[in-house]
Amino acid sequence: MAIPSRNDGQDDDTLAIRVRGMVNRFGPQTVHEDLDLDVRRGEILGVVGGSGTGKSVLMRSILGLRTPDAGSVEVLGVDARSDDTQARLHIQRNTGVLFQDGALFSSLTVGENVQVPLKEHHPDLPERWHYELALLKVKLAGLPADAINKLPSQLSGGMRKRAGLARALALDPPLLFLDEPTAGLDPIGAAAFDRLIKTLQEALGLTVFLITHDLDTLYAICDRVAVLAERKVIAVASLPEIERLDHPWIRDYFHGPRARAARGHTPEPA
Numbered sequence: 001m002a003i004p005s006r007n008d009g010q011d012d013d014t015l016a017i018r019v020r021g022m023v024n025r026f027g028p029q030t031v032h033e034d035l036d037l038d039v040r041r042g043e044i045l046g047v048v049g050g051s052g053t054g055k056s057v058l059m060r061s062i063l064g065l066r067t068p069d070a071g072s073v074e075v076l077g078v079d080a081r082s083d084d085t086q087a088r089l090h091i092q093r094n095t096g097v098l099f100q101d102g103a104l105f106s107s108l109t110v111g112e113n114v115q116v117p118l119k120e121h122h123p124d125l126p127e128r129w130h131y132e133l134a135l136l137k138v139k140l141a142g143l144p145a146d147a148i149n150k151l152p153s154q155l156s157g158g159m160r161k162r163a164g165l166a167r168a169l170a171l172d173p174p175l176l177f178l179d180e181p182t183a184g185l186d187p188i189g190a191a192a193f194d195r196l197i198k199t200l201q202e203a204l205g206l207t208v209f210l211i212t213h214d215l216d217t218l219y220a221i222c223d224r225v226a227v228l229a230e231r232k233v234i235a236v237a238s239l240p241e242i243e244r245l246d247h248p249w250i251r252d253y254f255h256g257p258r259a260r261a262a263r264g265h266t267p268e269p270a
Contacts, residue, residue, distance in 0.1 A: 015074075016041045016175050016207040017062055022071035024057050031057055033231040035071070041174075044201055044208040045236075046218045049228030050249060055211045056100075058228070059177055062209070064091060076175060093121055096168030100180040102160045104152040110138060110163045111148035117170045133170070141166035142196050158189040162196075169200075176201075178210045182217055194220045215253075215262035 017039035024032040031054035039045050049055050060066040062073055064080050073080040076094055078087045104113050114134040118125065125133075138148050141162040152160055161181060168176060181197065182190035198221040201208055212218065218225060218239065225242050227235045229249050235242055243254050 018074040020072045023069040025069050035232040037233045041207050043223040046222035046225045047211045053228040094173050095175045096173040097177045098164045098168045102164035114167045114170050137166040137169050175207045182214045219262045
């Protein structure tokens, strides 16, 4: 069976992210070679791959945090590799990022962390508005209101993830990047976080680029899955299509006992 790695005939107006021919090298090591990827508006795309396949490198390259050695990247219709200040601001204001470790400022309270992007991009808003908007995002992320005045060190791992999510949502971005959002969480906490992401995606109409190794997350909330292997995206498809592909890594990952268990716990459609 052919591996569906591109969206043939996809209308660019329906794409949140369009990557063509991306190359990423670190000295003599080539991480990505001629990598293509389309992310549709309004979907949750799960990104998977073995260790060293460059999942986080891909995310950082899309966001403009790393400059690829070659290729083109468009984010929400804007050239992500452009040197134009307005183009970069457009991407920054319309994307939110939850890094794997949360990346919160340890010396700032949760509320102050959430206000960082608000103050950077909307410095003219009154301080009270910054606070009220931060409180709204804290609640939206499923945290109690009193968490806004706590330091990250006073929160559990799951609460720090939610605080990082609140900051990622600060500017009401239509495009959300999540790097291993359930890593380090217990199964109950991970499932609750998955439900939160799905609820927010549906309620806010978000597009979600989600790097994960968590099979439960893939089966619970992802519309499609992109598989990184052999220095490129070898497949982008729904899970049933991915499962049918004849590729060694896909067979090992999606047909082992953990995958069978994840499929068995997939919730029925409402």
